[in-house]
Amino acid sequence: MATVTTPPLHEDPDGGPAADAETGPRLRLGPVPEFRTVYETYFPFVWRYTANRGVPPMAIDDVVQEVFVVVHHRLASFEGRSSLRTWLAGVCRNVLRDYLRKRGNQKAGDSLDDQVEIRSDGLGPAEFLERKVAVELLDGLLEQMSELQREAFILCDIEQLSAVEVAEMLGVNENTLRTRLRAARQVFNAGVTRHRAKRAWGDRG
Amino acid sequence: MVELYPEARKVLDVARDARTPSDADRERVFASLMATVALGAAAPSAAAAKTGLAGKLASNALWIKAAASVAVLSVASVSTLSYVRQKAHAPAPAAVASHAPALPAPVAVAPAAPSAEPTPSAVAPPAHNAPPSSERSTPAQASVRRPKEELSLEQTLLRQAHDARRGGQPERALELVSEHAQKYPHSKMWAERETLRVLALCDLGRVDAARRSAASLQYLWSSPFRATLNASCVGK
Numbered sequence: 265m266a267t268v269t270t271p272p273l274h275e276d277p278d279g280g281p282a283a284d285a286e287t288g289p290r291l292r293l294g295p296v297p298e299f300r301t302v303y304e305t306y307f308p309f310v311w312r313y314t315a316n317r318g319v320p321p322m323a324i325d326d327v328v329q330e331v332f333v334v335v336h337h338r339l340a341s342f343e344g345r346s347s348l349r350t351w352l353a354g355v356c357r358n359v360l361r362d363y364l365r366k367r368g369n370q371k372a373g374d375s376l377d378d379q380v381e382i383r384s385d386g387l388g389p390a391e392f393l394e395r396k397v398a399v400e401l402l403d404g405l406l407e408q409m410s411e412l413q414r415e416a417f418i419l420c421d422i423e424q425l426s427a428v429e430v431a432e433m434l435g436v437n438e439n440t441l442r443t444r445l446r447a448a449r450q451v452f453n454a455g456v457t458r459h460r461a462k463r464a465w466g467d468r469g
Numbered sequence: 470m471v472e473l474y475p476e477a478r479k480v481l482d483v484a485r486d487a488r489t490p491s492d493a494d495r496e497r498v499f500a501s502l503m504a505t506v507a508l509g510a511a512a513p514s515a516a517a518a519k520t521g522l523a524g525k526l527a528s529n530a531l532w533i534k535a536a537a538s539v540a541v542l543s544v545a546s547v548s549t550l551s552y553v554r555q556k557a558h559a560p561a562p563a564a565v566a567s568h569a570p571a572l573p574a575p576v577a578v579a580p581a582a583p584s585a586e587p588t589p590s591a592v593a594p595p596a597h598n599a600p601p602s603s604e605r606s607t608p609a610q611a612s613v614r615r616p617k618e619e620l621s622l623e624q625t626l627l628r629q630a631h632d633a634r635r636g637g638q639p640e641r642a643l644e645l646v647s648e649h650a651q652k653y654p655h656s657k658m659w660a661e662r663e664t665l666r667v668l669a670l671c672d673l674g675r676v677d678a679a680r681r682s683a684a685s686l687q688y689l690w691s692s693p694f695r696a697t698l699n700a701s702c703v704g705k
Contacts, residue, residue, distance in 0.1 A: 303499060303502075304495075307490065307495050307498070307499075308489050308490055308495075311488070311489075311490040311494065312485065312488045312489060312490075315488045316488065325494075325497070325498055325501065328498055329498055329501055329502045329505065332498075332502050333502065333505060333506060336502075336506055394483055395483055395484070395486070395487035396487075398480045398481075398483035398484040398487060399484045399487050399488065401480055401484070402480065402481065402484040421473065421481060422481060422484075422485055442470060445470075446470060446471045449471045449472070449473055449477075450471055452473065452477050452481075453471070453473060453474045453477050456474065456476055456477040456480050457474070457476075457477075460476060
């Protein structure tokens with residue numbers, strides 16, 4: 265099974281340009297970074313963030329595209345006062361907030377596009393199942409977290425942004441962020457432990 | 470600080486891996502993105518515009534984007550409208566800009582070489598859509614003038630420039646483009662305007678001036694303007 269090696273905080277998890285520990289990737293090509301470079305570097309981040317925030321698979325393309333349309337329009341005004349990833353995550357959050365608000369007005373219920381979609385590209389059935397279970401478990405546990413806990417968990421523990429970056433992005437102080445992150449990790453640890461225990465119990469039966 | 474248990478970390482890694490997009494996802498979204506953004510980007514050459522349906526479609530692309538902008542503006546968030554009202558003397562940012570985090574205003578960069586052509590300094594991409602101080606309305610007037618109307622005026626001016634160029638009057642097109650730049654230095658349609666300027670300069674055979682103007686669009690060359698600019702005199 266291919267697992268993703270968690271990079272240290274001072275590197276871009278997507279293999280992008282080198283980063284400062286506190287300020288994020290150094291992606292400054294003169295006054296404005298080139299759009300395609302930004303897209304290539306941050307596409308996986310935007311995609312995962314969108315998926316982890318509860319956007320159904322069938323809508324991810326549209327939401328990610330909307331994020332990059334905004335980036336395309338606004339990139340020229342990026343002055344590098346924050347890291348590009350921080351700025352981009354801010355764009356993502358705003359686009360997602362609008363999307364989720366609109367979606368919240370729709371009738372609730374399971375629809376086809378709410379189904380968890382796992383890429384099967386060359387995976388064996390066991391690996392495919394492991395991925396499916398992991399994603400469903402993650403989604404279920406994210407739902408148990410508060411909004412701020414969820415954001416902190418996704419950005420810090422999944423996307424490996426620094427606490428300083430995330431605190432700035434969410435507009436909270438670092439201590440508040442750490443408190444929320446601690447609570448989120450407790451939810452996640454407890455959920456995974458429960459899941460393992462259930463599975464072990466099921467295996468015995 | 471509570472750390473993730475090893476088994477929890479493993480679940481997270483597997484889920485992260487499962488949610489990392491493929492190259493096909495990347496290319497598919499990029500193609501779709503470019504198609505969306507390019508809707509209004511292509512301003513065809515006068516010759517191309519005369520060549521049937523393709524030319525007509527392309528010549529209308531600029532106005533499709535403008536129309537889309539109006540539509541997007543009409544569903545702009547309440548918070549954006551509220552911001553507009555508070556800043557009545559400075560017209561609102563475009564709807565898409567409402568998604569972007571607060572940013573300081575861009576610094577206009579003076580062109581490196583002097584030119585007889587109106588300087589491209591006004592083409593610094595906009596942080597907001599404020600007219601120059603000489604054109605700025607009083608707060609009372611601004612509160613009456615809606616962003617949609619503002620956009621419509623801009624659109625009309627650019628359309629005239631576009632029509633002038635298509636009608637074989639690139640000098641007139643340049644005048645109108647310059648008028649637009651003067652009235653709306655922070656326009657959301659600055660890129661379209663500057664692309665039109667480049668094309669008009671090309672029509673006049675002023676390749677050096679066209680290249681200077683195109684410099685401001687350089688960072689866009691990887692996206693919707695590439696085809697248009699590459700096909701013009703500055704791309705040859």
